[in-house]
Every structure is written in C-alpha cells, then in structure tokens.
Amino acid sequence: MTIALCPGSFDPPTNGHVDVIQRSLAIFDEVVVGVIGNPSKSPMFSAEERVDLLRKVFTGVDRVGVETFDGLLVDFAVGRGIDVIVKGLRGVADFDSELQMAQMNHHLSGIETCFVATNPSHGYISSSLVKEVARLGGNTDRLVPAEVQQALNAKVPR
Numbered sequence: 001m002t003i004a005l006c007p008g009s010f011d012p013p014t015n016g017h018v019d020v021i022q023r024s025l026a027i028f029d030e031v032v033v034g035v036i037g038n039p040s041k042s043p044m045f046s047a048e049e050r051v052d053l054l055r056k057v058f059t060g061v062d063r064v065g066v067e068t069f070d071g072l073l074v075d076f077a078v079g080r081g082i083d084v085i086v087k088g089l090r091g092v093a094d095f096d097s098e099l100q101m102a103q104m105n106h107h108l109s110g111i112e113t114c115f116v117a118t119n120p121s122h123g124y125i126s127s128s129l130v131k132e133v134a135r136l137g138g139n140t141d142r143l144v145p146a147e148v149q150q151a152l153n154a155k156v157p158r
C-alpha cells in the first residue's frame with residue numbers, strides 16, 4: 001500500500017492540480033492532498049475553504065483524502081505515513097525550485113519526490129493567474145473545476 005502526498009497552496013485548486021492528483025491516483029494506492037494552512041502570500045480562500053473545495057471536487061473518490069498542515073511538509077508527511085511526495089512540473093521555470101525542495105525534503109526525511117509532467121493543455125494555468133484573470137473580469141471557467149468557479153464568482157462578483 002503506497003500513499004502519495006500532493007502538497008500545495010491550492011488558492012484556488014485548478015484543473016492542473018486536479019490532473020496531477022488524478023494521475024497520482026493512477027500510480028499510487030492512496031493520495032493525501034496536503035493543503036498548507038498559511039501560505040506565504042495571503043490567500044484569497046481560507047484553509048477551510050480550500051480544503052472544502054478539494055473535498056467537493058473529489059467527492060466519491062475514496063482513495064483521496066484532503067487535509068491541512070502547517071510547519072514543515074516532511075513533518076506532516078512522516079506523521080501521516082507518506083511514502084512519496086508528488087509534484088507537477090509545468091516547465092523549466094518550475095524545475096529549479098522544485099528540485100531544491102525535493103532535495104531538501106529528502107535530506108530532512110528520506111522521502112522521495114516524484115514529478116509528473118503537467119498535461120500541456122494545463123501548462124499555462126497557475127492559481128495566481130486564475131485569481132488575476134478573475135479579479136480583472138476574465139473568464140476562468142475552463143481553468144478550474146465547476147465547484148471552484150462557483151466559489152470564485154462569489155469571491156469576485158462579476
């Protein structure tokens with residue numbers, strides 16, 4: 001039984017995140033989605049809202065659990081019995097920082113990180129850009145799951 005951890009800010013969850021989680025499910029037995037409680041930038045959605053959105057998106061998928069964490073990712077991972085951390089790579093711009101985090105997390109805990117290549121159709125999607133587009137009145141409904149689109153509409157009335 002192999003448990004994967006897909007960590008992130010998920011502010012908000014995007015179709016890119018959903019793709020990485022679904023593809024992790026195809027490889028590993030169980031996936032824990034780890035939502036950081038206090039991301040470095042002040043979030044649009046509270047930790048409870050981000051957890052709630054991800055739980056709605058994965059309703060009925062019993063091999064996915066969504067939990068919040070604070071502090072070191074590896075402390076959460078060790079406490080939760082995680083075997084592997086999974087991250088998506090959109091391109092070379094992601095690579096340097098992701099490699100550094102993977103190496104640091106391995107140094108601290110021995111836990112390996114696996115990278116999945118983001119589906120090219122999601123390669124340009126980021127939570128930051130989704131929020132910017134939404135705030136400026138653009139259409140985000142093909143960038144995020146329907147549940148997230150509803151929540152964005154409520155946060156940013158258009």
Ligand code: PNS
Pocket residue numbers: 007008009010036039071072073074100101102104105
């Ligand atoms: O979605 P994001 O913002 O790219 O996610 C980044 C996240 C939450 C995975 C990363 O910031 C993280 O792991 N934070 C926890 C603090 C920690 O363990 N820092 C050392 C990482 S090497």
